[in-house]
Each structure stands twice: as C-alpha cells, then as structure tokens.
C-alpha cells in the first residue's frame with residue numbers, strides 16, 4: 001500500500017499506486033485488457049462467487065481504473081470511488097442505483113443542463129419526481145421535503161449562476177430526516193471543496209473538467225461510503241455498464257498529479273480577471289464567489305478553499321452583444337466544458353442550458369446576455385487583453401449605431 005500523507009498535494013501524486021507491484025514502473029501501467037486469466041477453474045468459481053479478491057472482467061474492475069478510484073476516494077475523504085465513462089454516467093448511476101419508482105428528489109434550483117434532462121426523463125419514464133428549490137435556509141428545505149423524498153441533489157457553485165448552497169446546513173437538515181445528500185463537485189474539485197467532510201453522503205464529478213485539466217478526456221467518478229458505493233457498483237455500474245476505460249483512467253491519474261498547482265493558478269487568474277471585468281463599462285455585473293460584493297461571499301469563504309476559476313458575467317445589451325463579443329475573441333476559445341488550460345467562453349442560454357425550458361431558465365437567472373468564462377492557465381495579462389479588445393469592439397459598434 002502506498003503511503004498516505006496528511007497533505008492533499010502528496011496524495012494527489014501517490015495514493016493508490018505501489019510501483020514495486022508493477023516492476024518499478026514510475027507511471028502506472030495501462031492494463032489494456034478486457035478479461036483476466038484464472039489460474040484454474042476453482043479460482044474462477046471463487047472469484048465469481050465473491051469469495052476471493054481478484055480481477056475477472058474489466059467491466060467489473062480493472063487495475064488502472066482501480067488506482068484512479070482509490071486516489072479519488074482519498075482526495076474527497078471518502079471510503080470508495082467508482083469511475084464512469086462520463087460525468088453523466090456517474091450522475092445517472094448514482095441516481096438510478098439509489099432510487100426507485102415513486103421516489104422524489106429534492107434539487108438545488110439550477111443544475112447542469114443534462115442533469116436537468118435526466119431528471120425530466122426519470123419523471124416521465126420512471127415516475128421519479130423532483131422539485132428544484134433555492135435551498136436558502138433550513139425552513140425552506142424542510143418545507144420542500146415530501147414523504148417520498150429519498151434523495152437531495154446539489155450543485156455548488158450552481159452552474160452557470162455561481163450561486164452557492166450551504167452544504168453543512170443542507171446535510172444537517174437531511175441527516176435529521178435520514179435522506180442522503182449527493183453533491184456534484186465538478187466546479188470546485190476536491191482541492192477547493194470537500195462535501196463529504198461537511199456531512200454530505202456522495203460526491204459526483206465530471207472528471208472531464210478540472211480533474212483531467214487538459215481537455216482530452218470524458219470521464220466521471222462518484223465517491224462515498226463503502227456499502228453505498230458497493231450497492232451502486234453491483235447494479236448501476238456493473239449492469240448498466242457506463243464504465244471508464246483504462247486509458248482514460250491513466251490520463252486522469254496524470255492530470256490529478258498537478259490538480260493543486262493548476263487549481264491555484266486557475267483561481268489566481270480568475271481573481272485578477274474578475275476585478276477587471278467588474279469595473280469595465282460594458283459589463284453589467286459579474287457572478288464570482290471571490291467578489292466581496294457577491295451575495296454569498298462569506299459562505300464561499302467558509303466552504304471553499306479558494307473562489308475557483310469560473311466567472312459568469314452579464315454583458316450590457318442582449319444576445320446579440322453577447323454573441324458579438326464571443327466572435328471578437330482571438331485567444332479565448334468559444335467552447336463548452338471548463339477547467340482546461342485554455343480559457344473557454346460559452347453562452348449558456350443557447351449552449352449548455354438550451355435544453356432547459358425558457359421559463360425555468362429565467363427562474364435560474366440564465367439571461368440572454370449571460371456568458372460563462374472558464375479562466376485558463378495562460379498569462380492573465382493575455383486573457384484580459386483579449387477580453388478587453390472584444391468588449392471594446394462591441395462597444396464601438398454600438399456607438400456607431402447610436403450615432
């Protein structure tokens with residue numbers, strides 16, 4: 001067993017991997033195999049019966065993927081991690097693994113677009129209902145809990161409005177009612193926020209984002225208590241089968257080694273860019289947990305190590321100005337996803353949240369002039385220069401129209 005440190009940075013590099021068990025290979029081998037050879041028939045029988053540990057078939061367990069699962073469990077402060085083919089495979093496995101027809105899910109108002117789509121699907125096809133509520137205080141949550149509410153599902157910060165949910169407060173209410181709390185921790189990564197340590201029960205991630213960090217993997221992971229994760233592994237992971245491939249696990253292990261240094265830089269760059277955006281005359285407002293005027297600035301300080309690398313902004317004008325600004329960018333790329341080395345910008349109303357009905361979108365605060373920025377690792381001076389020239393070009397065009 002590899003050494004566990006009290007420091008996140010060390011664990012991000014070492015936990016789950018023991019080189020002496022792999023011929024001294026510094027980098028973990030990619031076990032690119034579908035199946036595993038049993039030394040004899042009786043061993044096969046024992047492994048199938050669950051009476052002997054060991055590998056059987058890569059949909060059930062693969063050594064490279066197991067290293068990733070163990071490392072993530074450690075970084076989130078949980079007992080067991082499960083890896084999936086995508087963030088949505090992780091979200092759907094956890095929900096389908098824990099819920100049954102007739103149940104009800106209580107959700108934060110504002111969830112990832114495809115999670116919203118999944119909730120709708122479960123309501124229409126499986127009679128698993130949901131309500132989306134702001135979760136601003138204990139009374140509001142208690143009032144929204146129905147007799148059949150069997151799960152609470154939260155994002156914090158909420159994509160793309162950056163609203164925060166007080167995770168300790170929600171888990172306190174949920175514990176009294178014995179309802180598990182699931183948190184999508186994609187926007188923070190475990191380096192910035194550790195929901196399990198605040199009393200939540202399961203963390204899910206789109207590993208595609210900060211965990212990977214290089215824009216070259218689609219993957220997901222869930223972490224929680226051993227018995228609960230085992231239940232999900234034996235049903236939603238094994239039988240629905242949205243598992244992670246060994247190569248993806250290897251790329252993620254590589255990415256996670258630098259998670260702390262990358263996150264520090266994402267956060268530092270975002271803080272600088274946020275200050276500059278906020279005082280720019282073409283910007284109506286920004287939504288950034290590190291902005292002292294942000295409504296939940298204090299809550300952010302309590303539950304996040306730093307404010308993160310995501311900034312949403314309202315540009316003066318409407319959809320046209322938002323799209324003009326995006327089109328004028330040269331360094332910043334127009335793309336969904338986040339957490340990559342490259343700075344990315346997207347228009348939630350027509351991109352990530354286009355599937356959400358307009359009425360719901362308005363309620364979530366996703367206006368036509370809202371843009372979401374994933375601040376990358378470039379020099380902040382270059383990121384700002386590009387944003388500023390793009391804003392400038394929109395503003396000049398408008399002035400010409402006015403004249």
Ligand SMILES: *Cc1c(COP(=O)(O)O)cnc(C)c1O
Pocket residue numbers: 086087088089112114115155159184186187205206207208209218219220337
């Ligand atoms: C991207 C994302 C997902 C979905 O993850 P995929 O890896 O794209 O399937 C879920 N939740 C959040 C918050 C995300 O940003």
